[in-house]
Each structure stands twice: as C-alpha cells, then as structure tokens.
Amino acid sequence: MPAFSRRTLVVALSAVVLAACSKTDSNAPVAAASAPAAPALPAKIVVGLDDNFPPMGFRDEKGQLVGFDIDLAKEAAKRLGVEVEFKPIDWNAKEAELSGKRVDALWNGLTITDERKKNIAFSAPYMENHQIIVVKGGSPIKTKADLAGKLIGVQDGSSAVDAIGKDEATAKSFKDMKKYGDNVTALMDLSTGRVDAVVLDEVVGRYYTSKKPGEYVVLDDNFGTEEYGVGLRLEDKDLLARVDKAMADMKADGSAAKISEQWFGKNIVK
Known part of the structure; x- marks a missing residue:
C-alpha cells in the first residue's frame, strides 16, 4: 500500500475512534430526577370545636379546654411537628368556619355523613357512635x-x-x-x-x-x-394524608387506646 494511503487510513481510523469516544451511550442510565419535596405544613393548625361537648371537648372547672378529642388532636399535632390552637366556634356554622379559613380542622365528635362530604374532607373514622x-x-x-x-x-x-x-x-x-x-x-x-x-x-x-x-x-x-372523623377542607389533601398517618400510628402503638382509657375507661377507638 502506498505511504500516502497508509497515512490516510490512520487518520480515518483515528477520527472513527474519537467519534465513538465522544458519542453519548443511549443505553447509559440517566440520573433519576429527585422526587419533589412534600408540601410544608403550616406552623400552626387551628382546630374548631364546640366547647360544651363533654367528654370530647369542653371546659373544666378552671375554664381550660379539655377532652378526648383535644388530647387526640394534641398527640397528632406533636407527631406532625406543628402547633395546635383550639378555637370554640358556633357548631351550627362549622362548615362556614372551615371554608372561610377561620379554622383549619373540625375535630370534636364530627359525624361523617354523605351530605357533609360534599363540603368537608374526612379522615378515616376513629370512633363509632x-x-x-x-x-x-x-x-x-x-x-x-x-x-x-x-x-x-x-x-x-x-x-x-x-x-x-x-x-x-x-x-x-x-x-x-x-x-x-x-x-x-x-x-x-x-x-x-x-x-x-x-x-x-x-x-x-x-x-x-x-x-x-x-x-x-x-x-x-x-x-x-x-362514625366520627376529623374534618378538613377539600383541597387540603396533603394535610389529610398526614393526619390519617398520624392517627394510624397512634392506633398501632397504643397511644390512642391510652387516651381512650383515660376518658372512657376502655378503648373505644375504631
């Protein structure tokens, strides 16, 4: 083979090798996109309640808000890492208080009904009544x-x-x-x-x-x-999922049963 032909061949082969090295392998794994972070919860959740509904939520002889649902809500809030505030409301206007964002949750012996589901997102039931x-x-x-x-x-x-x-x-x-x-x-x-x-x-x-x-x-x-459930706004899907998880964990580890026994003398949590 003539000398110039050998040089031409070497140059051509080098170009092929360089092209192969620089080409992206279409079968190479692509770095997975990081999962989006879960929406942050508010620093404080305001719970609306009827403060004359013993033993679920009422005022003791010192005027302090106490009750079974209040203790449940406090424990759930602790697990969610948020502050909880209890706000007495006109129970007859509870849906307006919730939709108007004057409260973030209704947690006070709230019965789950088909009619209420039109305007309220309910947690999993936690008690029969x-x-x-x-x-x-x-x-x-x-x-x-x-x-x-x-x-x-x-x-x-x-x-x-x-x-x-x-x-x-x-x-x-x-x-x-x-x-x-x-x-x-x-x-x-x-x-x-x-x-x-x-x-x-x-x-x-x-x-x-x-x-x-x-x-x-x-x-x-x-x-x-x-059945009783916790009521949230329809759009607060992430908060609902986290409340459901907190409540499920409380049932699983016996915390909910302990609170029930304090107020009813036995575990009546569903």
Missing part, C-alpha cells in the same frame, strides 16, 4: 314509639337532627322538636321538664348522665349508628 334517646328518671317513655306527641330536644346543627329525619314516621309523630345551642342545655331543660326527651351523641349522653345517676335514663332504642 349512636344517637341515643335520654329521658328523665321515672319517665313513662320506654321506646321510640312512646315519643309520639312529645317535645324532643336536640342540638342545632348536630347529626341528631339528620338521624331523626331519616326515621320519618317517628319524627312526624313528635309534638315538636326544640333546637338548642348545645346538648348540656338541652339536658338541663329535660331535668326541669321543659322537654320530654333529648336525642344526642352516645359518647356525650352517657358521660353526662353518668355524672347524675338516677336523674336520667338512656333508652334501649336509638336513632342509628354513625
């Missing part, structure tokens, strides 16, 4: 049928109103239904004879009536079973 019927000791009322022609007390805006409404036949038999700002006032009117019976959450009714043995009687009949 019944809408019980309480009458005065010695009352002739023994069953739901005996409520016919009677004046019934309920808390305005509570799930008791909805539960009664589902039993149309019984509801139509009432003389009337009187609505109160809170259950405690309704029970006080029951004791003085201003109403004949009160329909309310079992956890509240049994706690309150146990403090005054003989004054009240809880009927065997009730207006159905329901």
